[in-house]
Amino acid sequence: MIPKQQIIERFISYVTIDTESNPNSKTTPSTEKQWNLAHKLTKELISIGMKDVSIDQNAYVMATLPSNVEHIVPTIGFISHFDTTPDFTGKNVKPRVIENYDGKDIALNAEQNIILSPSYFEDLLQYKGQTLIVTDGTTLLGADDKAGITEIMTAMEYLVNHPEIKHGTIKVGFTPDEEIGRGAHKFDVEKFGADWAYSMDGSQIGELEYENFNAAGAKVIAKGKIVHPGYAKGKMINSMYYATEFINALPRLETPEHTEDYEGFFHLHNIEGKVEETVLEYIIRDHDKDKFEARKALMKKIVMDLNTKFEDDVFSLEITDQYFNMKEKVEPVMHIVDIAEEAMKAVDIKPLIKPIRGGTDGSQLSYMDLPCPNIFAGGHNFHGRYEYVPVESMQKAVEVICKIAELTALKNA
Numbered sequence: 021m022i023p024k025q026q027i028i029e030r031f032i033s034y035v036t037i038d039t040e041s042n043p044n045s046k047t048t049p050s051t052e053k054q055w056n057l058a059h060k061l062t063k064e065l066i067s068i069g070m071k072d073v074s075i076d077q078n079a080y081v082m083a084t085l086p087s088n089v090e091h092i093v094p095t096i097g098f099i100s101h102f103d104t105t106p107d108f109t110g111k112n113v114k115p116r117v118i119e120n121y122d123g124k125d126i127a128l129n130a131e132q133n134i135i136l137s138p139s140y141f142e143d144l145l146q147y148k149g150q151t152l153i154v155t156d157g158t159t160l161l162g163a164d165d166k167a168g169i170t171e172i173m174t175a176m177e178y179l180v181n182h183p184e185i186k187h188g189t190i191k192v193g194f195t196p197d198e199e200i201g202r203g204a205h206k207f208d209v210e211k212f213g214a215d216w217a218y219s220m221d222g223s224q225i226g227e228l229e230y231e232n233f234n235a236a237g238a239k240v241i242a243k244g245k246i247v248h249p250g251y252a253k254g255k256m257i258n259s260m261y262y263a264t265e266f267i268n269a270l271p272r273l274e275t276p277e278h279t280e281d282y283e284g285f286f287h288l289h290n291i292e293g294k295v296e297e298t299v300l301e302y303i304i305r306d307h308d309k310d311k312f313e314a315r316k317a318l319m320k321k322i323v324m325d326l327n328t329k330f331e332d333d334v335f336s337l338e339i340t341d342q343y344f345n346m347k348e349k350v351e352p353v354m355h356i357v358d359i360a361e362e363a364m365k366a367v368d369i370k371p372l373i374k375p376i377r378g379g380t381d382g383s384q385l386s387y388m389d390l391p392c393p394n395i396f397a398g399g400h401n402f403h404g405r406y407e408y409v410p411v412e413s414m415q416k417a418v419e420v421i422c423k424i425a426e427l428t429a430l431k432n433a
Contacts, residue, residue, distance in 0.1 A: 022174055022418050024151060024411050031153065031170040031414065032115050033060075034102070035162035040110045041103035041200045043237075048078040048206055049103065049196035055079055057102045061169065061194050068177040070192070078206045081194040085176055085187070093188025093432045097217030098175070098421060099381055099392065100168030101198030104160060107289070107403045114156040117411075123148040128405065129157030136406050143224060143400055144408075151411040161407035163399030168220030169194055171397060171414055175421035187425035188432070191217070195381055201235065201342035204384035214390060216356045218424065219382040222396035224372070225413040226364065230350040230357050230393040231375040232383045233284070233305040234312035235342040238319055240266055240300040242335055256295065262326070262334055263291070263298040269322045282307045282375060284315060307345055307375055343379045346386035346393075353391050359431070360395060363423035369416055372396075395420060 037057045042050040049055065058079040065073045070083040087093060104110035118126060123145055126136040134157030138144040155161045172192050179185055191214045195203045198221075222229060244259030270286050272278075279285045284306025292299045304319070306312040316339050323335045350357065357373075364371045382392030398413030 022178060022415050024415065027170060027174060027411055027414050027418070028117060028151075028153065030174060031166060031409075034166040034169055035113050035115055038111045038113070039103045039162075040106055041197045042106060043200040048202065050200060050202070051103075054103055054196045058194070058196070061102065061173070064173060065176075065192070068173070069180040070176060076208070079196045080207060082212060083176075083192050085179060085190040085192070087187065087189045088183055089186050089188060089429050091432065093429045094215040095189040095191060095213060096425065096428055097191040097193060097212060097214035097390070098172045099193045099195065099217050099219045099385070100165045100172055100221060100397070101195045101203050101381055102166065102169060103196050103199050103203075104162045104164070105199040105403045108160045108405065109158075110160050110162055113159045113162055115153050115161060116156060118152040118154060121147055121150055121152050126152075126154060128155055132157060134405060136408065141401060141406060147410045147412075152408050153411065154408045155405055157405050160402075160404055161399070161409065163397065163407055163409040164402040165198070165221045165397060167399050167409050167414055167417075168397040171220050171417040171421060175418045178418065179422060179425065185422060185426055186429045188429050190425055193217070198381050201237065201379070203381040204388065207381070207385060207388070209385065209388045209390045212390070216353065217382070217385065217390055217392045218360060219380040219392055219394045220397050220417060220421070221380045221382070222376070222394050223398075223400060223402065225396050225398055225410070225416055226369050226372040227396035228357065228360050228364065228371045228373050228393065229376045231307060231347040232343075232345055232379045232394070233307055233377065234309055234344050235379050235383075236304040236312070236316060237340050237342055238302040238304055238316075239338045240302065240319070240323070240335060241337075242266065242298045242300070243333075244296050244298070246294075246296045258295050259298040260293040260295065262330070263293060263300055265326060266300065266322060266335065269326070270318070280377075284308070284311055286315065286319075304339070305377075309345065343383040344387060346383045346391075349386035350391050350393055356391060357393050359427050360393060360420070360424055363420050363427055366423050366427070367416060367419040369420065
């Protein structure tokens with residue numbers, strides 16, 4: 021078992037570095053500050069004894085742990101991203117360690133009355149008696165996905181120091197900009213050189229996932245006309261009122277707060293409105309490819325219908341595909357999921373095989389000829405102030421990584 025304190029210190033050293041990505045930036049990484057953690061990880065990989073450590077011009081970090089067996093073993097990889105979501109601030113993260121959690125409310129911020137309560141977040145109760153890392157209520161934590169980085173780094177250090185654990189060649193990769201859908205866009209699969217990989221980017225302990233959403237982003241622009249409000253009759257066109265017509269034309273119950281399991285949705289996540297122009301930003305998600313295409317077609321139809329109604333090109337629409345369901349790429353090589361499932365059982369974890377209501381770098385990498393299922397990293401309530409991670413879950417993730425490496429070598433002996 022990896023010492024708790026080692027994991028806590030490593031994790032905190034990562035989450036206290038601000039790496040928020042920016043969807044409106046055209047650079048890679050999308051924010052300059054992501055370089056700070058990328059350089060730190062590069063130095064750390066060298067210090068723990070990894071080989072072929074590199075960081076490219078886009079901040080992708082890669083390294084190799086050479087095989088310690090004589091026979092040929094498939095090369096496997098482990099991948100995590102170091103950016104945090106722009107949905108909530110990741111600046112000045114002040115993590116707090118809760119020892120021996122008692123199952124009661126946790127006051128994240130007494131002054132602002134921000135409470136992490138098991139009455140609302142029921143999953144907390146399964147971690148009674150464990151060590152939790154939480155926020156101070158004013159930022160996210162960054163367990164998504166700095167927990168994954170912590171686990172990969174700790175597992176590699178453990179394998180370097182314990183050569184009695186036999187394994188083939190292992191590659192690790194840390195990426196920028198996953199949270200804005202671009203994490204794998206400039207990932208050099210050929211350079212990485214793995215036969216398959218696992219992203220350590222899931223949530224609660226036991227999660228093992230090889231199905232994810234098909235995903236797109238959409239920007240709806242409504243145009244208006246601004247004139248002095250005192251003399252506006254018959255002249256002013258308020259784009260914000262037009263925008264509400266578009267919002268109300270979409271199915272109201274097909275939104276994140278009303279859907280679960282395999283159900284898709286439209287998610288309006290940002291509005292910027294003035295009389296002259298209003299911009300609506302959506303994400304579109306569905307596991308089923310045909311339903312995904314139908315969602316995009318519906319948005320296009322609504323724009324056409326509203327432009328016809330108003331007898332003008334009031335609305336314009338941009339839709340950008342982001343990633344696709346990895347299922348069709350992973351199912352032909354299901355043994356890679358089977359190995360992960362066996363590894364979990366070997367370290368006394370009950371596998372939870374279910375679809376991801378989201379995406380990972382693995383979603384895109386699977387379509388770049390690097391099949392890449394997703395494994396739990398341990399955190400909960402990602403992308404907000406209520407995010408937390410049990411340290412014991414991170415310890416178990418380290419064990420799973422080491423066991424996958426060991427089993428892959430054994431099965432190919």
